Amino acid sequence: MDLWFNDEHTDTVKLSIKVEEQFFSQQSSEQHIDVLQTREFGKILVVDGDIMLTEKDEFIYHELLVHVAMAVNPNIKEVLVIGGGDGGVVRELMKYDSIDIIDVVEIDPLLVDVCKKYLPEMASSLDHEKVHIYHEDGVRFIRSLDDEYDLIIIDSPNPYGAGEGLFTREFYGLCHKALHDNGIMINQHESPFYRDEAFMVQRMHQKIVQSFPIVKVYQGFIPSYPSGHWLFGFASKAYHPLDDIKEEAWNALDIPTRYYATRLHKGIFALPVYVEELLKDVE
Numbered sequence: 001m002d003l004w005f006n007d008e009h010t011d012t013v014k015l016s017i018k019v020e021e022q023f024f025s026q027q028s029s030e031q032h033i034d035v036l037q038t039r040e041f042g043k044i045l046v047v048d049g050d051i052m053l054t055e056k057d058e059f060i061y062h063e064l065l066v067h068v069a070m071a072v073n074p075n076i077k078e079v080l081v082i083g084g085g086d087g088g089v090v091r092e093l094m095k096y097d098s099i100d101i102i103d104v105v106e107i108d109p110l111l112v113d114v115c116k117k118y119l120p121e122m123a124s125s126l127d128h129e130k131v132h133i134y135h136e137d138g139v140r141f142i143r144s145l146d147d148e149y150d151l152i153i154i155d156s157p158n159p160y161g162a163g164e165g166l167f168t169r170e171f172y173g174l175c176h177k178a179l180h181d182n183g184i185m186i187n188q189h190e191s192p193f194y195r196d197e198a199f200m201v202q203r204m205h206q207k208i209v210q211s212f213p214i215v216k217v218y219q220g221f222i223p224s225y226p227s228g229h230w231l232f233g234f235a236s237k238a239y240h241p242l243d244d245i246k247e248e249a250w251n252a253l254d255i256p257t258r259y260y261a262t263r264l265h266k267g268i269f270a271l272p273v274y275v276e277e278l279l280k281d282v283e
Contacts, residue, residue, distance in 0.1 A: 005036055005044070007051045009226040010194050015051075017041060023118055028110035035118045041224060043119060045086060047111070047157065053086060054224045058122065060259045061188070062088035064220045064232055064268070067260040069151050069184045070096060071250040072239050076150040077101070080178065082138040082166065083155035085111040087123030094125045095255050103149075104133045105141045139165040145178040152179060154187035167204055172211040172235075182238040189217060192275045193227035201231060206282040208235050216241050217279060218268040220259070231275070242269055 003019040021037040034046040042055030053061065066089055070076060077100045081089050085106030093102055104126070106112055112133065115123040126133060134141055138156075152175050156166045165171060175185050189204055191197045209215050212235035222230045234241045247262045271279075 005038070005046070007046075007224075007226075008049070010196065013194070013226075015224070015226075017044070024114055026110065026114075028108050030108040031111075033108075033111060033114055035114060044224070045115065045119065051224050052157070053088065053122075055119070055121075057223050058086075058088055059257075060220050060222050061225075061230070062092050062122075063257050063260040064218070065089055065153050065155060065186055065188065066092035067250075067255065067257060068218065068232070068234060068241065068265065068268070069153075069186050070255075071246060071260075071262055071265060072234075072236075072241055072244050073150065073182070073184060074098070074246050074249050074253060076184075078149045078151075078180075079103070080142070080149045080152045081105070081155060082142070082152065083157065084153070085133075086115045086119060087112075087126045089153055089155050090128075090131055091122055091125045094128060094130070096253070100130065102128075102131045104131060105136060105138045106133060107135060107137055109135045137165070139168075139171050139174070142171070142174045142178050145174070147180055148178050150180055150183055152183070152185045154185070156188060167200075167207070169207040169210055172208050176211050176237070179237060183236065184239055185212065185233075185235040187233040187235075189231035189233045191225065191227045191230055192278055193229050197226060198278055202278060202282045204233065205279050208233055209283055212236060214238070214240055216269055217271060217275070219271060219275070220268065242266060 004016050005019050007015045017038050019036050024035040031048050036044050044054045045052045079102045081104045084104050190200045192201050214236045216234045218232050220230050
């Protein structure tokens with residue numbers, strides 16, 4: 001019998017992937033977690049029925065969350081990751097010797113344990129001495145912080161359910177307060193292609209624009225994500241992602257990547273017209 005996993009992108013669109021084996025399936029206190037083996041995408045992590053990542057293309061997502069900001073400010077030392085329990089963001093951050101502290105706020109301890117067991121290529125960096133993991137709500141964690149970090153990366157789930165609080169104007173304002181005067185915030189910004197997610201893109205962008213003086217959106221192409229066209233947000237108190245890129249300094253670090261490069265940096269901020277219009281409608 002052929003077994004297929006269907007990731008629902010809209011009410012009328014699904015991505016169907018043939019499954020070879022189910023390694024794990026369990027309900028935690030926060031969500032239902034599955035780890036599946038597939039031929040095309042390798043292991044895939046599924047949370048509440050949605051693909052969170054696949055072994056084959058996760059590097060695109062995690063590199064874009066990390067290296068864009070690091071190329072603008074290669075001297076970042078203190079980083080907060082909200083979400084990120086799979087370890088992919090931390091793995092990329094650990095490529096920088098200059099980083100001193102990586103705080104990870106992941107509400108679900110089971111997710112961390114599962115990824116360490118089944119996705120060690122990503123999650124092994126979570127055990128490094130520079131990394132501190134806090135199993136609590138991201139909004140609650142950041143509420144009392146002031147002038148703590150150079151970089152905040154919001155590796156959040158979908159903007160509904162348990163993760164909904166990470167998409168509010170209050171939360172983005174708290175991130176602004178928790179950053180140093182030249183701090184940068186990076187967030188995953190959903191897909192602009194399907195109607196419902198395009199609305200989420202607009203809602204997020206509007207709230208971030210209200211909280212930060214410099215806000216830009218950039219893009220990547222991730223085959224396993226809805227539509228394959230995915231957006232990311234760059235927000236800062238001081239740095240402009242194009243005007244302030246330190247191309248020579250970043251390239252001198254010789255950071256190993258498979259997707260990001262400084263020659264790509266300018267291009268990912270050049271958005272299609274339909275995305276520009278989507279964002280301008282709420283700016």
